[in-house]
Amino acid sequence: MLTTSNLIPGNAVLDEICAAGEPWMGMVKQGQIFRILDLEGNQAVDTLFYNAADPEERYSAVDTIRRQGNLYLTTGSVLYSGEGRPMLKIIADTCGRHDTLGGACAAESNTVRYALEKRPMHSCRDNFMHALAHCDCARHRHMTKRDITANVNFFMNVPVTPEGGLTFADGISAPGKYVEMRAEMDVVVLISNCPQLNNPCNAYNPTPIRLLVWDAHR
Amino acid sequence: MNNILWEETVPGGNHWSGVLRRDTALRLTDLEGGANVAALFYNREEKLERYNMPDTLKAQHTAFLTAGNVCYSDMGRVLCSIIGDSVGWHDTLSGVSDAALVAEKYGTVNFQTHRNDMVRSGRDGLLIELGKWGLGKRDLVANVNFFSKVTADADGNLHFQPRHSKAGDTVELRFDMDVLVVLSTAPHPLDPVSQYKPAAVKLTAWHAGTAAVDDVCRNACPQNQRGFINTERFYAGSGRRSC
Helix, strand or coil: CCECCCCCHHHCCEEEEECCCCEEEEEECCCCEEEEEECCCCCCEEEEEEECCCCCCEECHHHHHHHHCECCECCCCEEEECCCCEEEEEEEECCCCEECCCCCCCHHHHHHHCCHHHCCCCCHHHHHHHHHHHCHHHHCCCCCHHHCCCCEEECCCCCECCCCEECCCCCCCCCCEEEEEEECCCEEEEEEECCCCCCHHHCCCCCCEEEEEECCCC | CCCEEEEEEECCCCEEEEEECCCEEEEEEECCCCCCEEEEEEECCCCCCEECHHHHHHHHCECEECCCCEEEECCCCEEEEEEEECCCCEECCCCCCCHHHHHHHHCCCCHHHHCCCCCCCHHHHHHHHHHCCCCCHHHCCCCEEECCEEEECCCCEEEEECCCCCCCCEEEEEECCCEEEEEECCCCCCCCCCCCCCCCEEEEEEECCCCCCCCCCCCCCHHHHHHHHHHHHHHCCCCCCCC
8 A cells, every 4th residue: 555654854863875785784663663765766675674682583474474464565564573573564655565475685596596607696695694794783682694584575576476476577666665664662674785686676777775764753 | 105214193283393314205195184284494414504485486486386396495405396296286475373373263272171182383383393403483484384275366365275185185295405394283374264173194204216317396497407406516425326
């Protein structure tokens, strides 16, 4: 469902650009509002969420899908943890559909999907590994590859047909589209701004995204 | 079948784990109809390598599994291949029940009153088995639900197909790596049946040999051909036969 937000960037407590193909890691506290903005359009944003107090509790794609009885995320969708607790709720969305099944590209899966010699390319899983190795918020929580699970792909379009087919379709996002969610607990956010060049998930041209956080509504 | 290694029955609502070696196969038989087997797969040599739902679906451009499909690890290797299937559709999207869902649907049942007629969630069954191998919640990822069919309509809404599997239906997995297999036979989380009566499942292991050059799963798509090359490289030089 398409819904806009009336939050003003000037009031945000965090306003950062994540460059094309780069990882980003940060905190969003309970009640704060987190916006991901697709600056140039059709940019897949691979995103994982962890309970900041106990990262063993993390976003679960299958629990989220099963609880809402639907594969796609949009306004009103609640992102659930494996413990069955709401982690974030999507409260604004000008794109309309976000993916839960496509996961992250990886050097290893690229060898399967495209060609054995595609291994050395940048990938989301390598971005996740890089962020976990360098971000204080990951090191202090002893987060590793073990904590990488099926992620959300904001702005990505992976339609499933009634016959069970699955394809990476051209994006439905566009420059300036955004998705906004309210944290229902303190969460660690781990993002790879997808560097994939082998399929249309980034329109073959990965681009920057803008990340904003607002404090809880008074 | 004359090369059976072992056979075992897992009651409905129960759970099981064990290692299936490369070149062995496992047949799951739905003994009563309407069974569900939640399954997870780990490389027993390096258990950080595990079944990856998105990679499995993306590589094969499918949202469900059937004969000819393989289960990919997150490292681009083939953990197991579906070499036989009388059911036609196995769910990959819906995860498992948890204790709250089971209590809400079936009421609270404990050992004091019901002894081994256990009413245990899929999640708790998987966690118990994972714990036996030093694994836990961090290792619990999106699972396969063998014998269950869940479709999605054009808007993404899920539809559970009741009693999709019939008594006697089977699915056969050939293990292409040494794999830790973790199973729960609790009901599918979207199964609307209000009584807790999950079906028992028979496990039959046999010596199947590794995937031949003309193997159906290997040649189902170029992606699988490359997945098998990655898998064979992992075992190269181990003195173990590869095709």
